[in-house]
Amino acid sequence: MTPVSIVCFSILALLFVSMFRKGTDVLSPARLFLIIWLIAIGLADLKLSRFQFEWSAYSWLTLLVPILSMLLGMFFVYVINYNKKIPKISSVRAEFRSSDIDGDKFFFLIMALFVLYCVSFITTYMIRGFLPMFTKMPEVARTKWGVFGYGVFVLSIPSILYFSLAYIFLVPKNFSKKIIVSLIIIVGAVSYSTLLQRFYLLLPIIFLLILFYYMTKKMKPRNVLIFFVVFFALFYGISTIRMSRYAFDILYYLSDMKYGSQYAVFTEPYMYVTMNLENYAKAVQNLNQYTYGFFTADFLLFAVRLKPVIQEYVNIPEFPSMISNAYNTYSMFFIYYRDFGFIGVFAIPMILGFGINTLYYWMRKRPDMNSISIYALCIIVIIFSFFIPILHWIHFTFNIIIIYSVTKMIQKKKEGITNTGSEG
Numbered sequence: 001m002t003p004v005s006i007v008c009f010s011i012l013a014l015l016f017v018s019m020f021r022k023g024t025d026v027l028s029p030a031r032l033f034l035i036i037w038l039i040a041i042g043l044a045d046l047k048l049s050r051f052q053f054e055w056s057a058y059s060w061l062t063l064l065v066p067i068l069s070m071l072l073g074m075f076f077v078y079v080i081n082y083n084k085k086i087p088k089i090s091s092v093r094a095e096f097r098s099s100d101i102d103g104d105k106f107f108f109l110i111m112a113l114f115v116l117y118c119v120s121f122i123t124t125y126m127i128r129g130f131l132p133m134f135t136k137m138p139e140v141a142r143t144k145w146g147v148f149g150y151g152v153f154v155l156s157i158p159s160i161l162y163f164s165l166a167y168i169f170l171v172p173k174n175f176s177k178k179i180i181v182s183l184i185i186i187v188g189a190v191s192y193s194t195l196l197q198r199f200y201l202l203l204p205i206i207f208l209l210i211l212f213y214y215m216t217k218k219m220k221p222r223n224v225l226i227f228f229v230v231f232f233a234l235f236y237g238i239s240t241i242r243m244s245r246y247a248f249d250i251l252y253y254l255s256d257m258k259y260g261s262q263y264a265v266f267t268e269p270y271m272y273v274t275m276n277l278e279n280y281a282k283a284v285q286n287l288n289q290y291t292y293g294f295f296t297a298d299f300l301l302f303a304v305r306l307k308p309v310i311q312e313y314v315n316i317p318e319f320p321s322m323i324s325n326a327y328n329t330y331s332m333f334f335i336y337y338r339d340f341g342f343i344g345v346f347a348i349p350m351i352l353g354f355g356i357n358t359l360y361y362w363m364r365k366r367p368d369m370n371s372i373s374i375y376a377l378c379i380i381v382i383i384f385s386f387f388i389p390i391l392h393w394i395h396f397t398f399n400i401i402i403i404y405s406v407t408k409m410i411q412k413k414k415e416g417i418t419n420t421g422s423e424g
Contacts, residue, residue: 008042059281073353120153275327295335
């Protein structure tokens with residue numbers, strides 16, 4: 001094990017131990033962000049694949065700067081709120097009442113979104129003429145399924161499933177409506193599974209876990225275990241279908257791993273974590289042209305259909321300095337470097353850190369389904385920051401708008417809580 005890996009895993013162990021301190025919020029943004037990146041860097045420095053290489057000093061610098069910058073942005077918000085009384089987590093949970101949610105309006109909005117999803121799904125299927133799961137080459141077909149405009153509400157599935165699950169657990173009584181909502185969950189999850197896009201089937205589970213953590217006392221070990229079983233079953237179940245033509249051993253040899261083939265099952269998770277950083281480290285030391293906002297404003301340019309026009313006209317490569325065609329992600333921070341260079345990886349992560357921690361303190365002060373759901377979106381950004389710039393994807397932005405709007409509409413007005421403490 002390398003010195004860098006030892007340091008990362010040692011700090012990681014201390015952070016895990018700190019979670020067991022009484023009154024600690026295990027989902028506080030700075031701790032969670034550090035855990036994600038310590039795992040990623042610690043694993044990457046093990047260099048278990050021959051695709052990996054020794055990073056230059058510049059690569060290390062451009063990786064550590066955005067991480068420290070984002071933490072600095074979070075620290076600024078902590079300092080601003082240092083002398084203010086922040087409600088304890090126990091107070092946040094005690095504040096939630098089922099009567100705070102308008103159940104009838106919630107049900108109507110779920111039904112409306114589901115109808116739009118069905119119309120969008122059927123329309124796209126009629127245009128494309130196939131479902132990826134039932135094709136001879138599903139791993140290729142899944143990338144070609146979808147129609148701009150008509151298919152937009154297909155991508156609202158994480159919001160629909162999240163709202164449906166929340167309705168079942170949080171809205172009292174209304175048994176007949178819960179049966180209908182349960183059918184929506186089944187139909188929505190099964191239909192979207194045929195597209196072999198696992199990512200958006202995982203998000204509702206994460207959302208619900210976060211919601212339960214902050215709003216209810218239902219986060220018992222048994223329930224958490226059930227959620228994680230479903231989580232990993234979905235993740236690896238859909239992955240198995242997508243890789244049905246390839247054995248894990250083939251992936252092991254294609255990834256040129258240094259450990260024995262008996263551990264081939266660990267190849268996919270290891271490579272999907274580490275190759276993001278490897279691609280980033282290689283690309284930043286080779287990149288000499290910047291795109292000045294093209295990737296940071298991806299969701300805006302895509303919405304007005306300017307992205308492909310600009311990309312073709314300027315001839316912007318999609319995956320610069322990619323090490324292997326099998327791994328084409330660079331972490332969230334790379335788009336900031338591509339757009340603005342060193343200034344981008346310093347300034348933008350700091351702004352993001354400031355914004356995320358601001359939303360965290362807002363949620364702590366005024367906890368309801370709206371504020372907790374918005375912070376859950378921030379947690380998603382943090383969790384996948386080592387992997388993808390999800391915040392800049394148009395379909396994720398679309399779900400942010402849906403989740404904010406719906407949770408705002410169903411939330412009944414109430415006063416902020418006053419029971420305070422100094423938890424971290």
